[in-house]
Amino acid sequence: xxxxxxxxxxxxxxxxxxxxxxxxxxxxxxxxxxxxxxxxxxxxxxxxxxxxxxxxxxxxxxxxxxxxxxxxxxxxxxxxxxxxxxxxxxxxxxxxxxxxxxxxxxxxxxxxxxxxxxxxxxxxxxxxxxxxxxxxxxxxxxxxxxxxxxxxxxxxxxxxxxxxxxxxxxxxxxxxxxxxxxxxxxxxxxxxxxxxxxxxxxxxxxxxxxxxxxxxxxxxxxxxxxxxxxxxxxxxxxxxxxxxxxxxxxxxxxxxxxxxxxxxxxxxxxxxxxxxxxxxxxxxxxxxxxxxx
Amino acid sequence: xxxxxxxxxxxxxxxxxxxxxxxxxxxxxxxxxxxxxxxxxxxxxxxxxxxxxxxxxxxxxxxxxxxxxxxxxxxxxxxxxxxxxxxxxxxxxxxxxxxxxxxxxxxxxxxxxxxxxxxxxxxxxxxxxxxxxxxxxxxxxxxxxxxxxxxxxxxxxxxxxxxxxxxxxxxxxxxxxxxxxxxxxxxxxxxxxxxxxxxxxxxxxxxxxxxxxxxxxxxxxxxxxxxxxxxxxxxxxxxxxxxxxxxxxxxxxxxxxxxxxxxxxxxxxxxxxxxxxxxxxxxxxxxxxxxxxxxxxxxxxxxxxxxxxxxxxxxxxxxxxxxxxxxxxxxxxxxxxxxxxxxxxxxxxxxxxxxxxxxxxxxxxxxx
Amino acid sequence: xxxxxxxxxxxxxxxxxxxxxxxxxxxxxxxxxxxxxxxxxxxxxxxxxxxxxxxxxxxxxxxxxxxxxxxxxxxxxxxxxxxxxxxxxxxxxxxxxxxxxxxxxxxxxxxxxxxxxxxxxxxxxxxxxxxxxxxxxxxxxxxxxxxxxxxxxxxxxxxxxxxxxxxxxxxxxxxxxxxxxxxxxxxxxxxxxxxxxxxxxxxxxxxxxxxxxxxxxxxxxxxxxxxxxxxxxxxxxxxxxxxxxxxxxxxxxxxxxxxxxxxxxxxxxxxxxxxxxxxxxxxxx
Numbered sequence: 001x002x003x004x005x006x007x008x009x010x011x012x013x014x015x016x017x018x019x020x021x022x023x024x025x026x027x028x029x030x031x032x033x034x035x036x037x038x039x040x041x042x043x044x045x046x047x048x049x050x051x052x053x054x055x056x057x058x059x060x061x062x063x064x065x066x067x068x069x070x071x072x073x074x075x076x077x078x079x080x081x082x083x084x085x086x087x088x089x090x091x092x093x094x095x096x097x098x099x100x101x102x103x104x105x106x107x108x109x110x111x112x113x114x115x116x117x118x119x120x121x122x123x124x125x126x127x128x129x130x131x132x133x134x135x136x137x138x139x140x141x142x143x144x145x146x147x148x149x150x151x152x153x154x155x156x157x158x159x160x161x162x163x164x165x166x167x168x169x170x171x172x173x174x175x176x177x178x179x180x181x182x183x184x185x186x187x188x189x190x191x192x193x194x195x196x197x198x199x200x201x202x203x204x205x206x207x208x209x210x211x212x213x214x215x216x217x218x219x220x221x222x223x224x225x226x227x228x229x230x231x232x233x234x235x236x237x238x239x240x241x242x243x244x245x246x247x248x249x250x251x252x253x254x255x256x257x258x259x260x261x262x263x264x265x266x267x268x269x270x271x272x273x274x275x276x277x278x279x280x281x282x283x284x285x286x287x288x289x290x291x292x293x
Numbered sequence: 294x295x296x297x298x299x300x301x302x303x304x305x306x307x308x309x310x311x312x313x314x315x316x317x318x319x320x321x322x323x324x325x326x327x328x329x330x331x332x333x334x335x336x337x338x339x340x341x342x343x344x345x346x347x348x349x350x351x352x353x354x355x356x357x358x359x360x361x362x363x364x365x366x367x368x369x370x371x372x373x374x375x376x377x378x379x380x381x382x383x384x385x386x387x388x389x390x391x392x393x394x395x396x397x398x399x400x401x402x403x404x405x406x407x408x409x410x411x412x413x414x415x416x417x418x419x420x421x422x423x424x425x426x427x428x429x430x431x432x433x434x435x436x437x438x439x440x441x442x443x444x445x446x447x448x449x450x451x452x453x454x455x456x457x458x459x460x461x462x463x464x465x466x467x468x469x470x471x472x473x474x475x476x477x478x479x480x481x482x483x484x485x486x487x488x489x490x491x492x493x494x495x496x497x498x499x500x501x502x503x504x505x506x507x508x509x510x511x512x513x514x515x516x517x518x519x520x521x522x523x524x525x526x527x528x529x530x531x532x533x534x535x536x537x538x539x540x541x542x543x544x545x546x547x548x549x550x551x552x553x554x555x556x557x558x559x560x561x562x563x564x565x566x567x568x569x570x571x572x573x574x575x576x577x578x579x580x581x582x583x584x585x586x587x588x589x590x591x592x593x594x595x596x597x598x599x600x601x602x603x604x605x606x607x608x609x610x611x612x613x614x615x616x617x618x619x620x621x622x623x624x625x626x627x628x629x630x631x632x633x634x635x636x637x638x639x640x641x642x643x644x645x646x647x648x649x650x651x652x653x654x655x656x657x658x659x660x661x
Numbered sequence: 662x663x664x665x666x667x668x669x670x671x672x673x674x675x676x677x678x679x680x681x682x683x684x685x686x687x688x689x690x691x692x693x694x695x696x697x698x699x700x701x702x703x704x705x706x707x708x709x710x711x712x713x714x715x716x717x718x719x720x721x722x723x724x725x726x727x728x729x730x731x732x733x734x735x736x737x738x739x740x741x742x743x744x745x746x747x748x749x750x751x752x753x754x755x756x757x758x759x760x761x762x763x764x765x766x767x768x769x770x771x772x773x774x775x776x777x778x779x780x781x782x783x784x785x786x787x788x789x790x791x792x793x794x795x796x797x798x799x800x801x802x803x804x805x806x807x808x809x810x811x812x813x814x815x816x817x818x819x820x821x822x823x824x825x826x827x828x829x830x831x832x833x834x835x836x837x838x839x840x841x842x843x844x845x846x847x848x849x850x851x852x853x854x855x856x857x858x859x860x861x862x863x864x865x866x867x868x869x870x871x872x873x874x875x876x877x878x879x880x881x882x883x884x885x886x887x888x889x890x891x892x893x894x895x896x897x898x899x900x901x902x903x904x905x906x907x908x909x910x911x912x913x914x915x916x917x918x919x920x921x922x923x924x925x926x927x928x929x930x931x932x933x934x935x936x937x938x939x940x941x942x943x944x945x946x
Contacts (some may be wrong), residue, residue, distance in 0.1 A: 009747065011751070014744035018762055021781070023762060028777055028784060029773070029776065069944050087671070088674065099678075101928055101932075108924045108943050109921050111900045112883060113917050114688070117688045192892035248772055252776055253888065258749065259783075266772070268774050270769065270773050
């Protein structure tokens with residue numbers, strides 16, 4: 001090549017943009033996290049503090065709850081999503097196409113609205129309770145156990161929040177698993193069968209290990225939004241199941257203005273999530289890459 | 294990561310077709326109308342369910358000023374939002390107004406542009422938050438009380454104790470803002486709403502935390518309370534008198550009480566931010582909302598009492614003319630509490646900075 | 662893997678699909694409700710569809726959503742494609758770190774992206790507005806003050822859209838014959854011509870799919886918009902969020918039903934067309 005390749009210059013505007021709107025904002029979060037709320041500016045005297053992190057201890061329950069609920073939701077997604085993906089991949093082509101559409105379509109309806117719809121289902125006078133009342137389930141239970149049950153309390157419980165997460169993020173689990181299973185090398189399966197493996201061990205020893213990358217990418221796609229959600233926990237938890245997202249939102253646009261503390265929480269969350277991902281990706285070795293197109 | 298999913302989806306929607314459709318979806322020629330309106334705009338931020346929407350149309354028709362009407366959840370949330378937003382008119386409550394004045398965030402009004410200020414009743418002038426009447430024009434006033442569903446509790450409730458009573462576990466909705474929630478606990482303990490004694494505030498927090506721990510609260514809510522109480526999904530809640538009257542229209546079993554320990558008496562007032570870019574329009578809006586006609590209409594719609602003397606006096610007649618039946622005076626007294634009720638109530642005053650920080654911290658702790 | 666599933670496994674799939682659609686069905690049904698409740702049926706009516714078009718707040722937020730999405734998608738597609746080409750032609754040692762940074766908005770939780778942009782805007786605008794005030798006081802010079810609004814919303818959308826475009830253009834670039842561009846340049850094309858005449862046609866499918874992803878992400882986004890839109894702009898998702906805090910007007914059910922219906926019709930159309938094309942193909946074969 002005689003001429004210098006000048007095509008890299010094409011990226012210059014975007015590199016500038018990234019510096020401004022990707023890197024600088026993250027630096028702002030770091031800056032704020034170490035800034036004293038009273039001083040308000042890191043480089044002023046007394047501006048630097050670790051206080052925001054010191055307070056993190058009192059929010060341990062929130063961290064704990066967020067990670068617990070997100071892990072449970074992720075597990076439930078795997079347990080439901082894997083079989084669905086597996087069964088889907090075994091159907092005919094037409095069916096698969098249809099199923100894809102069915103799974104994707106809800107994403108075009110705003111998730112807040114779909115979640116809100118659950119409130120009408122789960123509320124004290126919601127559809128489920130109305131239904132149970134109508135078929136006399138409460139009378140039956142009360143008759144047997146001598147209790148005084150009038151309704152099932154479903155909203156405002158951790159279970160409701162998990163339900164909201166599973167409902168919203170299940171497609172993110174099904175699709176990557178499905179696409180991995182679909183691409184499995186059939187000759188491998190046949191080889192296994194020819195070598196005398198029954199269908200259970202074919203699944204256990206061949207299909208499942210090979211679909212692991214799909215599960216891993218599904219897990220990240222479900223876990224990250226779950227652990228940081230605030231809208232779902234607010235709606236389904238009725239304000240009693242505070243998650244990390246709520247805690248952060250509360251400090252920025254909610255009722256306890258303190259962006260310094262909010263930044264610190266966001267930073268800690270970010271670091272934990274990055275560590276989780278890193279560990280998981282190591283665990284999945286390079287297989288992840290194979291899934292990404 | 295997410296990309297994969299979306300990619301799969303979009304490939305399901307054959308590529309070319311959708312891309313052309315995506316182009317089609319741009320509404321023709323609507324951008325200018327949406328973004329800038331005519332030339333004159335006013336950005337208003339108020340609370341949810343806090344205005345008769347037809348008044349906005351009326352104001353726009355009369356003045357040609359476009360109103361950008363948005364809402365905030367609570368005084369504290371409004372304060373958070375002020376950091377990055379360019380509102381012109383806001384409508385905070387008493388204590389928040391003091392705080393904003395203290396921080397130099399409000400503009401002094403030119404009352405020459407607000408002749409209707411003369412119609413505001415004398416008892417709503419020279420209030421503690423604006424002693425010299427320089428910054429504010431009161432919008433509504435009322436009480437924060439206890440609302441309960443008489444069909445769902447066995448006996449009438451008269452005390453804030455009910456908000457902490459394990460007997461009602463799972464049936465109680467606590468209000469979701471620090472000042473009101475901690476205020477309710479302070480009242481129940483017999484302390485002042487404006488106490489600066491940290492031990493007392495701490496005690497109030499403990500009371501709330503204990504009740505939360507015991508499962509008394511079904512949720513912490515602001516305007517979600519409408520749906521919950523109207524639909525019989527909760528039995529007890531703390532909310533504002535005006536909103537109670539709105540709920541009553543949808544559920545006649547609901548009762549409102551100013552508990553024996555007293556309650557909060559609030560005044561919400563319209564003010565203009567110092568950085569407002571549309572100060573004239575803002576003042577035109579304030580003047581419009583303070584007029585007797587708008588006040589009457591608004592009162593009828595949101596059920597909050599207006600500070601406009603004429604509107605207050607004329608409302609029962611207005612109601613009778615509009616609906617052909619006399620106004621239940623009991624309801625009128627809930628809306629516009631008579632002086633003997635107000636005597637038992639206390640207004641919020643602005644707290645010193647360290648108390649505000651304490652409130653914020655305790656509030657975060659309580660919810661977490 | 663074309664072995665048929667048992668009844669049980671099909672039932673399971675059916676249940677999962679029901680789980681996904683039950684709330685949506687309810688939403689659609691109650692958009693035709695006469696009353697305002699989302700739990701009590703008061704009779705069939707189309708009134709919410711009529712009122713929807715009168716409701717300024719909802720219609721404005723629909724327009725804002727569409728305009729932001731379209732502009733952000735277009736900008737992101739152009740910028741992202743150029744950036745992908747640039748990255749592709751860089752040395753690996755430069756490209757890798759840049760690609761990592763490019764991945765940040767995708768890997769980060771939305772709330773972190775939103776909050777960080779919010780902080781940046783607040784700080785930058787705060788400083789600017791302070792500067793303007795200072796100029797006014799000292800030099801009687803003025804400049805417009807800046808606030809969060811449509812502009813910041815747009816910047817945020819562009820920022821989280823570009824990585825998706827890059828990620829879908831990149832593989833196409835990698836598939837392209839490496840020597841194609843060199844050959845074109847050797848044969849007398851300027852690098853500009855090489856780009857227009859050689860590279861662009863090759864990567865077009867990647868660009869189109871990147872554009873679609875970007876558009877979908879924009880339409881779907883709530884969290885990042887929520888933190889960056891400021892006082893005067895509101896996307897549909899934000900309007901819905903503020904409504905879930907009070908009562909959700911059935912008008913929202915109506916607009917969602919319409920959007921949902923539009924996508925559904927589109928899908929059916931696409932499938933029908935596809936089927937027809939396939940048939941034709943078979944025929945001509």
